[in-house]
Structures are given as structure tokens and as C-alpha cells.
Amino acid sequence: MTADPPALYAPRTTPGVAAATTDLTKVYGSGDTRVVALDRVSIAFREGEFTAIMGPSGCGKSTLMHCAAGLDTPSSGSVRVGTTELSTLEDRQLTRLRRDRIGFVFQAFNLLPTLTALENITLPLSIAGRRPDQQWLDRVISMVGLSQRLDHRPAQLSGGQQQRVAVARALASRPAIVFGDEPTGNLDSRAGAEVLGFLRDSVRELGRTVVMVTHDPIAAGYADRVVFLSDGRLVDEMAHPTPDRVLNLMKNLDTRARTG
Numbered sequence: 001m002t003a004d005p006p007a008l009y010a011p012r013t014t015p016g017v018a019a020a021t022t023d024l025t026k027v028y029g030s031g032d033t034r035v036v037a038l039d040r041v042s043i044a045f046r047e048g049e050f051t052a053i054m055g056p057s058g059c060g061k062s063t064l065m066h067c068a069a070g071l072d073t074p075s076s077g078s079v080r081v082g083t084t085e086l087s088t089l090e091d092r093q094l095t096r097l098r099r100d101r102i103g104f105v106f107q108a109f110n111l112l113p114t115l116t117a118l119e120n121i122t123l124p125l126s127i128a129g130r131r132p133d134q135q136w137l138d139r140v141i142s143m144v145g146l147s148q149r150l151d152h153r154p155a156q157l158s159g160g161q162q163q164r165v166a167v168a169r170a171l172a173s174r175p176a177i178v179f180g181d182e183p184t185g186n187l188d189s190r191a192g193a194e195v196l197g198f199l200r201d202s203v204r205e206l207g208r209t210v211v212m213v214t215h216d217p218i219a220a221g222y223a224d225r226v227v228f229l230s231d232g233r234l235v236d237e238m239a240h241p242t243p244d245r246v247l248n249l250m251k252n253l254d255t256r257a258r259t260g
Contacts, residue, residue, distance in 0.1 A: 017082075018177040018209035019068050020044040024077035026063050026232075037063040039232040040077065045177065050203045050210045052220040054246065055229035056253055061213045062181055064229065068211070069179045070098050082176060099128055103170030103178035103208075105199075107185035109162040111154040117161075118150040121168045132172055140171045143205065144198045160191025167198050171208065178202065180212040184219055196222040217246040228253060 026038040037060045045051055045068070053061045066072035068079055070086050079086045081101055086094060111120045121141070125132050141147055144164040154162050163183065170178050180199065184192030200222050202208045212223065220226045221243040228236040230253050238245060 016047055017044050017080075018047045019079070019081045019211070021064070021068055021074075021080075022078045024064070024067060024079060025075050026060070026067060026072070027075040036232050038067065038074075041229075041232070041234055042077075043227060043234060045209060045211050047176075047209050048203060048207055049225065050200055050223045051212070052223035052226045052241070053211065053213045053229065054215065054217075054220055054226055054250060055235075056250075057215075059229040060232040061229055063232075065179050065181055065211065065213050069102055069104070070094050099124060100173060101176045103173065103175035105163070105166050105170045105178065105180040105183040107182040109154070109159075109166050109186075111162055111165055113154050116151050116153055117146055117157065117165045120154070120165050121146075121172050124169065125173055130173075133174065136174055137172055139206070140168050143201055144168050145194075158191065159187055160194055163187060163191070163195050164198065167195060167202070171202055171206065175208065177209040177211065180210065180214075182214060183212060184214075184216070189218075192216075192219065217243040217250060220246045 020043065022042050024038050024041040025036070028035045028037055041064060053064060055061050063072065067074050070079070070081070081097060084097060089097060112123065115123065122132050122137070141150070144167055146161070146164055146168060149157060149161060154165070157165070178199070183199070184195050187195060196219055199210050199212065203210050203224070212219070214220055220241055223241060224239070226238045226241045226246055227234060228238070228249060235253070236249060238249065
């Protein structure tokens with residue numbers, strides 16, 4: 001293993017903000033096939049906060065997350081992770097930023113079947129030639145309840161346990177921000193609640209920032225705030241959400257989408 005390479009970007013984040021977009025616009029196609037997926041979206045994801053992104057199907061939720069995480073390129077506007085403007089980075093620098101500063105949890109577990117749980121958790125660090133911070137890694141593994149499953153391969157784990165591995169993998173590098181795209185979409189309600197609890201605990205106990213795309217009001221109830229998109233625009237925000245309040249607001253958005 002080699003020592004960490006020098007950072008190519010400022011390692012400190014703007015106080016209070018883990019990531020932000022300004023006038024973020026994303027357009028697909030042109031002419032008659034032109035679709036505006038995001039329309040001048042400006043939002044800040046605050047440090048140490050769990051934010052859920054919701055809205056009707058096709059409203060731009062995943063597009064916003066993918067652009068904010070550096071997985072997709074905006075048509076216009078800006079995206080910052082900490083103090084770093086993503087448009088200023090070359091491909092190699094952007095890859096390094098995603099590796100070092102961002103964690104990802106997707107609906108699919110994306111585990112390698114031939115590796116143990118521990119090997120899957122530490123795989124991104126191994127690829128980068130970095131040793132894990134053992135104290136941090138032990139804390140993460142304990143938090144997600146995997147201490148007795150580290151030598152098990154994915155086929156020996158339940159779906160909920162596999163997603164715990166994915167959560168631990170996302171946190172292993174001590175990222176500034178973790179993005180989740182429907183992270184409980186493939187889980188039953190009990191396993192989903194456990195994973196959502198771990199994401200919430202990563203904010204409260206580990207000081208991480210979590211941004212999650214979801215269609216589920218119950219999942220959104222675990223967040224500190226919910227932001228709502230409709231037709232590619234931010235249209236509402238809710239602090240201290242409850243499933244019932246989220247569901248009622250979503251019904252209004254669906255009604256507006258059908259009659260607008």
C-alpha cells in the first residue's frame with residue numbers, strides 16, 4: 001500500500017455546506033426531443049444533516065443527485081463539493097474527488113460475489129492503494145452491526161445485510177457526503193428501516209452528511225429535512241418531516257403534476 005497522494009483540491013469544506021448547486025440546469029436532447037430535467041436548481045446540502053429529495057416520477061430527483069455527486073455533467077450552472085467547483089476539475093481529479101470525498105449507496109447492492117463482506121467494504125480503499133483508518137472502520141462496522149459477518153460472502157447474507165455492507169463501504173473512506181439513490185428500494189420494510197437508521201446514525205454519531213433520493217414518505221421521515229422537486233424545479237421544503245406530512249405534500253404535487 002502506498003501513502004495517500006497529495007490532494008488536488010481544497011480538503012476543507014465551506015463552513016456549514018458539504019455540497020451546493022447554483023442555477024443547475026440539465027437538458028437532454030434538442031428540438032422536438034428536448035427535455036429539461038433540471039431547471040435552474042439552487043440548493044445547499046448542509047454539513048451534518050440528512051436531506052431527502054422527493055417529487056413525482058420524472059421530476060429530476062436522480063438527475064439532481066447525479067449532478068451534485070459529479071456522476072453527470074450539468075448543461076449550465078455550477079456544482080460545488082466543499083470549496084471545489086466541479087467544472088474546474090479534469091476527469092482524473094474528479095474521479096479522485098468522488099473517491100475521497102463522496103460515498104454512494106444505490107438500490108442495487110453492487111457487491112462483488114467472490115469477496116467477503118470486509119473485502120467489499122474496503123475494496124475502494126484497496127483500489128486507491130490506501131489503508132483504512134482501523135479505528136474509524138471498526139466504528140462503522142460496529143454501527144451497521146456487521147462485526148459477526150465480515151468473513152461472509154454476499155450469497156451468505158440477506159438483502160438487508162448486503163445493503164449494510166454497501167453502507168459501510170460508502171462510509172469507510174470517511175467521506176464528507178454520502179449520496180443514496182433509493183437505498184431501500186430492494187428491501188422489505190424491516191430491513192429498510194434498519195438501513196435508514198444506519199444512515200441517520202452516520203449523521204448523528206459520525207458527523208457525516210447524507211443526501212437520499214426516495215419516493216417513500218416513510219423513508220423521508222428519517223431525514224432532517226425534505227426538499228421537493230416538480231418538473232425539474234425546487235418547489236417546497238420541509239423541516240422535521242413525518243411520513244404523514246410528507247405524504248400529504250406529495251399528493252398535492254401529484255395533483256398539480258396531473259392538472260398542470
